[in-house]
Amino acid sequence: MAQHFLLSAAARTLSLKSIYQGGEEKAYSTFCKVRWADNDGKPVCPRCGCVEAYSITTRRKFKCAGCYHQYSVTSGTIFASRKMSFTDLLAAICIFVNSAKGISALQLSRDLDCQHKTAFVLSHKLREAMSAEVHAQTVGESVEIDGAYFGGHIRPANVKEDRVDRRLARHQTGKRRVVIALRQRGGRTLTLVGRSEAEGVEIAKRVADPNSTFYADEAAHWDALHGTFTTHRINHSEAYSDLAGTNTNQVESFFSRLRRMVAGQHHHVSPQYLHQYADHAAWLEDHRRMDNGTLAHRVAGLAMAHPVSRVWKGYWQR
Template identity: 25%
Template sequence: MSTTNLHQNTFFKSIIDMIDNLQTDDDCRMFLEEIRWNGEPECPHCGVKSEKHYRLNKENFKGLYKCRDCKKRFTITVGTMFESSHISLRKWFTAIYIFASHKKGISSVQLHKDLHITQKTAWYMLNRIRFNFNQEHVVVFDGEVQADETYIGGEARKKNNEHKNTQGRSLKIKTPVFGLISNGTVYTKVIPNAKGTTLKSIISARVLKGTTLVTDGWRGYKGLGEDYRHEIVEHSKGTYKRGRFHTNAIEGFWSILKRGLIGIYHFCSVKHLGKYCNEFSFRFNTRDMSDGQRFVEVLKIVETT
């Protein structure tokens, strides 16, 4: 398959297939233009989309356009995570393919070895990729929704040979994350605490009123019965399923998230935890896609940090 025959609906079968077809940076640029512009360049400065934008340096064209409307220059990378980057598009594409296809992610240490770049550069690339998985566009949930909160973090270092209040819901060294899941789609958000006001504000914004909402017996969920069909599964009493109601789906996602953070990344600061949650949510929500489809999906949503 030649690059000129690649189309935005082309899905690579594997990373080798992608590398074989996109052998140069120009190949990658043209593929990205097809994915994002569909043959009709769009000026990122004024938003005008036209096939008649000027192509600069026609004899040695490298994707530099001049807008017919606002007269500003632009390329396909302007306004994306690739902008102002000296890293080749081939390495960006390879990093994205690996990142999106590995169920639990890839560490910057491993990526720097795979791409023969510095660890600092690998971390920079991964951080920029994660930025694209913002979940604020997720639609309001309806149907049957499971809600739960979890705490990310480990035990504190011993002080005076003691551990104090570092288990369970302790906020001393752990950060709470709230999650909703329905029909195979998950939404997560890092929260300051698991108080009722915090949880209910997210639920009211993300879950359609009148929906069946399944939670455990945490006191922060009390009072939800006024706006929702609130089904409670009392985990504290050893009950994990009541009829057809349970919270196994959201707890299964927490398991994937924590295993990835511990096994691949080892540590995640509070500052960046939200991005890691978005990363795992994106892969979970696109789990029915092939790796090639997911790769194209990432290229469609790339934004600048």
């Protein structure tokens, strides 16, 4: 029996040991090469695009020879105004991609020996950069669609007489959300968060090619897909697959990863940030066949290409 790729040595091309053995200078050089890959790691002014610069070695900064603007390798990126060392930043990315089901901010803070709030914001910055990879993308050909509900758990009262019917709307917490996923077979996974799974119909019309073939379960709200797309349905009360290609197994596989991420790692996810956790799980699912060195380089490239976060910059300072 052939060995699974993720169990092979080919899947391990980067380790924390190699990052810390390389030291701060090598980590800094890595970020320069990722940021200015088109210029062989040499600085390019983010303001005017000039490639001539004076190096301010005492502060790891550059001064543009054209407009005299001072900048660093992280200026204008999601890591702007960072205080963490480049070695720790690179290690954080490595830990982030090595965690197949995600990693909690508490565990990351212990691994990096930093405050919980630092790890929390850094994790969300990385998720924001990762989700930008599929921004404005569409899906086509064969697409599976489904939804899964998260949050809003109501703890039952201790005494039986005090317990309420938790299915009734008046007893809901208002925090329950549904993650709607559209997964192209052999392609990408797009996720959106809403209050009802039925919202997925309009989302499909917006992000899917009109010539796509959709695969959905027996839920009644997916009936509306038949008017726009070629749609096949599978009744899960009878079978999970008809053995002729009609199933939602791949999108269910994504939800399996997301549920384990939420329940096993984070334990609680705010509905305000559920979309970022969903995007994180989708990114891991779509790139699960890549070695961890390639994954880390990819995340670093996305982070260095992403502008300053308008949500997470100065988060704790409000």
